[in-house]
Amino acid sequence: MRYEVIIPAAGQGKRMKAGRNKLFIELSNVPIIVYTLRIFEEDPDCLGIILTINPEEEAIFQSIIDTYQLRKAIKFISGGQERQQSVRNGLQHVSASEFVLVHDGARPFINRTLISELTKAAFQHGGAIPGVPVKDTIKKAMNNTVEETVERSSLWAVQTPQAFRFSILKRAHEEAEKAGYLGTDDASLLERIGEKVVIVEGDYDNIKITTQEDLYFAEAILRKNQR
Numbered sequence: 001m002r003y004e005v006i007i008p009a010a011g012q013g014k015r016m017k018a019g020r021n022k023l024f025i026e027l028s029n030v031p032i033i034v035y036t037l038r039i040f041e042e043d044p045d046c047l048g049i050i051l052t053i054n055p056e057e058e059a060i061f062q063s064i065i066d067t068y069q070l071r072k073a074i075k076f077i078s079g080g081q082e083r084q085q086s087v088r089n090g091l092q093h094v095s096a097s098e099f100v101l102v103h104d105g106a107r108p109f110i111n112r113t114l115i116s117e118l119t120k121a122a123f124q125h126g127g128a129i130p131g132v133p134v135k136d137t138i139k140k141a142m143n144n145t146v147e148e149t150v151e152r153s154s155l156w157a158v159q160t161p162q163a164f165r166f167s168i169l170k171r172a173h174e175e176a177e178k179a180g181y182l183g184t185d186d187a188s189l190l191e192r193i194g195e196k197v198v199i200v201e202g203d204y205d206n207i208k209i210t211t212q213e214d215l216y217f218a219e220a221i222l223r224k225n226q227r
Helices: 032-041 055-067 083-091 112-125 166-179 186-192 212-225
Strands: 003-008 046-053 074-078 099-102 127-133 138-142 145-150 156-158 162-165 198-201
Touching: 003 032, 003 083, 032 046, 032 055, 046 055, 046 083, 055 074, 074 083, 083 099, 083 166, 083 186, 099 112, 099 166, 112 127, 112 162, 112 198, 127 186, 162 166, 162 186, 166 186
Parallel strands: 003 046, 003 099, 046 074, 127 198
Antiparallel strands: 099 162, 127 156, 127 162, 138 145
């Protein structure tokens, strides 16, 4: 299933405390963003990459793309103040694809099998997201006092890429903008307007690198994948 992918990459990664865009941090001497881009670079179903960035970092991104010889068409689009605004900006530059993926640049361990499953599910249902069953016991608390233990059998930890029919995602963003609604992810915008979103089981290795501690896990996953 052919698609284009929007990768929000304008965030400052404050929780990483790196003093720079966390996508430039290196894993085994290669920037995080390169691992992410390579997945889509090597996927023949990917028609193009839309990278929403801070314009002040365009030269850095371009240098990385040139250094690692990433040849697939990559469009640089100015990101918004919020991630949702960055995705909405990116949607304005989707060429002619019926399907669009939205993926966190800081999730470098996705695979083409999962992408294929997600696009097939989006074809059938309109929207599809990857997720993994929650393993920990979840408590609902107020002021550090437990109010209840949440039944976890129906809980999923949601990941990206999230896959959608372009027309549905565009409408969901337009409706959210009109209402001044800020969702937690793109799927939540579809949920808000009554569109169906299905879950495709993902992979626990598909972590989002957010804090310094995540870098240790990422290096371990990278070593495992290189065996």
